Amino acid sequence: MDVQNKYYRTLVKFGIGAMIYACIANFIPPIYISAKYGTFPGLSGIFKLWGLVAATYGISWIVQPTAYFPTVGVAGSYVGWLAGSVGDIRMTSANMALKSAEYEADTHEGKVIANLATCTSVFVSVAAIMLFTLIGGRVVPLLPQAVLDAFNYILPALFGSIYIDLLLKNPRGGLLTIACIAVILLFSGNILELNSGLVTILAVALGILANRVIFVYDKNKSSVKID
Template structure:
């Protein structure tokens, strides 16, 4: 028992302790929002209606939550995981932001240095996002509505933000590990060919398995 405890450094232990407390706190804060709204406006909804709506979204989003926890936790580090799951927007912001920071700092995600860099990156990203949304909401909302309107000149910039983001992020990996990159991209395209609207959470799981499986096979065949 004592031996098992030694496996994790005191820093990791304290991050997990703090992370659990903060996450449970966040759960309380999150649930307090609908409770406070219903109490304040004396407007408790029909639970039957809420259930009808939830039945449509829960299987997708709770399933995605399981996949996301399994996929992102090993990559974001302990502190990064606790922070990212509370602050949200993991796929389109926190995860690529942490990957970029790890790449810049030239540290491995599974090292303690990687843990530190990933946590700082996700924390800064959360604060900057919160600030931008707050400033936007308070000051620029009429202007931004026009900017992102489908008829606006700037609309394509926001419509194609994900190809821009992952193209820029993927370039470094493509350059260094092009052999590893070809197979999972190909698998992703083939899967989309048969199921073009497949949710990105599920697609990530498929390409991740293809990428790691492909890497194992290439190492066995001594291609890399």
């Protein structure tokens, strides 16, 4: 157990170091441009901008890393949030890697595989973004319109495939969760006017609640049988 803990401690140590470096690197371009061209917006300008982004995304800053943590764990949180696209690239790759390597997510082996998968997905996406930034402007216009239109369906198809995998493992929980979330989403726009960060945490709470209902139901059923 101690050696296992050493692995997590190493991840946390590197994770904290890298996040501190990233927090600094994050501000270098605006500092560089402000200094070079004398366009620093002033502290009041910075506060105004911070207010704007905090009002729009502030809830997501706190809610998303917290809501995703039970699924992505330590490695997935550090690497995933720094590289972004946690839901559509990192979690998807981790899930597929666990399926191929045949380990469960909540075992130590599963967490190691999920870490390797998250990092691998970063190599792929960073390379893809670099490639598209450099040559995308020349290549994309050459693609047929039908292929460009089909890009709209990448994410729905991806999540359809992943969800059916989860549903096969836990049919009752999967069906109950998706039904509850669909109802919330259908009504949240007009009636609840919920922020997307809040809808995320609500969806996670619904998933947990659905599994709690099943857990209690099964427990009661087995105790009735014993009686």
